[in-house]
Amino acid sequence: MPAWNQRLTKSLHQTRNQPESRYFQLATIDGEGIPENRTVVFRQLDDADYSLVIVSDTRSGKWASLTHQPMASVCWYFSKTREQYRFTVAGSCFTRNDEPTLINKHWSKLSDAGRKQYFWGRPSSVRQNDAPLRVNVDMSQPPEHFCVMKFKIQAVDYLSLQGNPQYREKHWQDKAGNWITQPVIP
Numbered sequence: 333m334p335a336w337n338q339r340l341t342k343s344l345h346q347t348r349n350q351p352e353s354r355y356f357q358l359a360t361i362d363g364e365g366i367p368e369n370r371t372v373v374f375r376q377l378d379d380a381d382y383s384l385v386i387v388s389d390t391r392s393g394k395w396a397s398l399t400h401q402p403m404a405s406v407c408w409y410f411s412k413t414r415e416q417y418r419f420t421v422a423g424s425c426f427t428r429n430d431e432p433t434l435i436n437k438h439w440s441k442l443s444d445a446g447r448k449q450y451f452w453g454r455p456s457s458v459r460q461n462d463a464p465l466r467v468n469v470d471m472s473q474p475p476e477h478f479c480v481m482k483f484k485i486q487a488v489d490y491l492s493l494q495g496n497p498q499y500r501e502k503h504w505q506d507k508a509g510n511w512i513t514q515p516v517i518p
C-alpha cells in the first residue's frame with residue numbers, strides 16, 4: 333500500500349465519528365479555462381486503481397468541465413488530526429448506461445433524502461417563485477442523470493500541522509509505477 337494511502341486510511345479512521353471529515357473540495361477547470369470549486373461527499377477509496385469516488389449528476393457543471401478537462405484537484409482537510417491532503421487526480425464519469433452495477437451499488441447506499449435531490453430538476457436552472465421541490469416518484473431505480481465519478485490519484489501533497497515544525501511530503505509514481513515519497517520543506 334502506498335505511504336499516502338496508509339496515512340489517509342489512518343486519518344479516516346481517526347475521524348470516523350466526524351461527518352464533516354467525509355467532505356472534500358473538488359476543483360475543476362471549465363470550458364473557458366476558469367477554475368471552479370465545490371464541496372462533495374467522499375464515498376470510497378477504490379484500492380484497485382487508487383481513485384476517490386463520489387456520486388453526482390450528469391447535468392451538473394462538473395460533468396461538463398470534466399468532459400472538457402479530466403484533470404482536477406482535490407483538497408481535503410481533517411480538522412481533528414490537522415492534516416491536509418492535496419490530490420492531483422484524473423476524473424472519469426459513469427452512468428447506468430456504461431456501468432450499471434457500479435451505479436446501482438452507489439444508488440442503493442443513498443438515503444431517501446439523498447435520492448430525492450436527483451428528482452428536484454435540472455441543477456442550476458431557474459427556480460420559479462421559490463417553487464416547492466416536491467418529489468412523488470418511484471426512487472427505487474437511479475435516474476439516467478445519476479452518475480458516479482472516479483478520480484484516479486496521480487500525485488499527493490500531504491501537510492501535517494500536528495508537530496512543530498510542521499511536516500510535509502510529496503508522493504508520485506515513477507515510470508515503473510512505484511510510489512515515491514519525498515519529505516519537503518512545509
Ligand SMILES: Cc1cc2nc3c(=O)[nH]c(=O)nc-3n(C[C@H](O)[C@H](O)[C@H](O)COP(=O)(O)O)c2cc1C
Binds near residue numbers: 371372393394
Ligand atoms: C457538504 C456538502 C456536500 C456535497 N456533496 C455533494 C456530492 O457528493 N455530489 C455533488 O454532486 N454535489 C455535492 N454537493 C453540492 C456541490 O457542492 C455543488 O453545489 C453542486 O454539485 C453543483 O456543483 P457544480 O455546478 O460545480 O457541478 C455538496 C455540497 C455540500 C455543501
